[in-house]
Amino acid sequence: MVNQRVKPILVALALFLGLFAFGQRANAAEPNYVISTDATYAPFDFQDKNNEYIGIDQDILKEVAKRNHFTYTLKPMSFNAAAQMVANGQADGIIAGMAITDERKQVYDVSDPYYKTGVAWITKKGSKINSLSELKGKTVALKSGTAASNYGLSLQKKYGFKVKYFNDTDTMYNDVANGNSAATFEDMPVIQYAIKNGLKLEIKNPNNPGNAGAYGFFVKKGQNPQLIADFNKTLKEMKADGTYQKIVDKYLKSDQKTFTGSTEDNKTTWGILKSNKTAFFNGLVETIELTVFAIILASLWGILLGTMGVSQSKFLRGLSNTIIYAFRGLPLMVLAFFIYIGLPGVIGTKIPAFTAGLLTLILNEGAYTGAFVRGGFEAVDRGQMEAAQSLGLPYGKAMSKVIIPQGLKIMVPSFVNQFIITLKDTSILSAIGILELTQTGTLIVARNSQGFRVWAIIGIMYMIVITLLTWLSNWLEKRLNK
């Protein structure tokens, strides 16, 4: 009896450990570093028309790796998450147009500066706002965690504007271009590139950048001194042999079409679809994979939790209640950050983004599933259990033959609902850099600034998958009710 109750828990535990085990990376002969980066920071870091990560940062990094004989795994995500990855030991280094500040030196070791920069303040093209004091009472868009945003924030008191935070550069730009925010602060070369790329914004202090500084390559304080040394050595060589200048010119002097594709490809819906078909397809596959695995595993986990919730053992009931309470209460994104960025620092093992995302979905969706599974079992008339028991059927048989089949039938609509929620929730995992549909959209918009068309395409793709999922569910429901 005890064995039968413990077995499912052991299986679940084994599954958990298995997922962590996947995270273990085999050691190769050449050192392999994990380098995190911002995915939407042209011309330093962005995706080109072939969905390769390119930019000044990326070309420098590639050269450093080549000359020092190491390999690296690139982890593109939002800037804030990318920086935290390094601070928590999930990644070895970050190159993301990251400005060198005293504050950052407390947490990171930094390379020699590789690019001089300053902060621009920017409004919509043709805006009548011409001085910072005119921003009083207006909203300023800032990107969380960046040096430019800190600079903007330092001016907030003086000029009396309100602040609104964004996670990626492109959404922030569009908020200003659309007139939702009056202005934004951004690093000079980044905004210059974006404007050259067709964004309808205007720099107000082109010759007078604020808080002039420089970008550096960062590692966690005290870790990876070799990586910093390699970077500095190669940077010096590249500046001497002209490679550095060639890289900078490649991005700042050449026509943007080189990287982002022809105008036609970017300005029509069909063009966007055609030129990004591989990216859309891969994003869709990733979304579907996440959804399918999450639906299956979260359902199993939820059924286990729900069954524990109606068991005869007070301990199992308490355990089930606690787990459901905890994971239903945690916002999905917090849980994802906790597992992906927080947990590895404690357990000392890196967790791949897909595994972390899947685990997040299982725990979160599983808790919701557990709650309605328990409710479904409780909704089965008590007389059913009494009748089964009066015939001599043991509790387990009474559950499996009488209560569970009737309970599951009651739960079918809840399951269908949960499946659709799971599909939609995968989009939240874009925050930890999983290249699913939403993250794919973010990257494409960062390149071509076609927010309306790209998000419409992504939205329709979600609708199509949800429609297929609903059909499948209805078909399943009919079969079950036969």
Added chain:
Amino acid sequence: MSEEKQVKVHVDKVNKSYGDNHVLRDISLDVMANEVVVMIGPSGSGKSTFLRMLNQLEMPNSGLVEVDGYDISDPKTNINKVRENIGMVFQNFNLFNNYTVLENITLAPVQLGKMTKEEADKRGRELLATVGLSDKADVSVNSLSGGQKQRIAIARALAMNPDIMLFDEPTSALDPEMVGDVLDVMKDLAKSGMTMIIVTHEMGFAKQVADRVVFFESGKIQESGTPEEVFNAPKNERLQTFLSKVMQA
């Protein structure tokens, strides 16, 4: 060795309360093999709770309950084994909604390894014939009337070949015209020598079928005796009041 002397149910000084509500007070009762005991009394008098204690759907707070020689007031007793020999029929039928009529009857014997699927099917059809519902074997239980459901419930309980049958107000949820069919099945069962303990409000049926009538009131057995003694010459005042009320109706 005469079968009649064998004690099937032995209850000694049983008490049961839910919080402050003292439902059963020091109840003692023996039921012999082949005996038909009918329990009457006003609602809330404790007769249903008493019946449900005989197969441990309720646990007593104190006292001894022995069924078939097993002490089922002891939590260590394997109650499932004891329950296999005690059939129970509920007021609300409690047929398994996820099975057909025949599957309801064969589920327990097959699951508990008492019979093969074939044996259970054969026995199931025999029982359906006994309760007059042979044509309903393969229909869903939700398509049946209350009277039909209750007869199937009796057949389901009998499929385990129990030697004691408990009936908890088996006709209370039925339309009046259905009651007769169910009582007829129970009468046949009594005639066949089954040990039966029945909670009911059907006084006429009690008179006809009972070997002994037990009157419950306020959690106590106030009076018990043959139907003649209880119905024609009640000694207890509360029994007299109860009978005058139910006989008027």
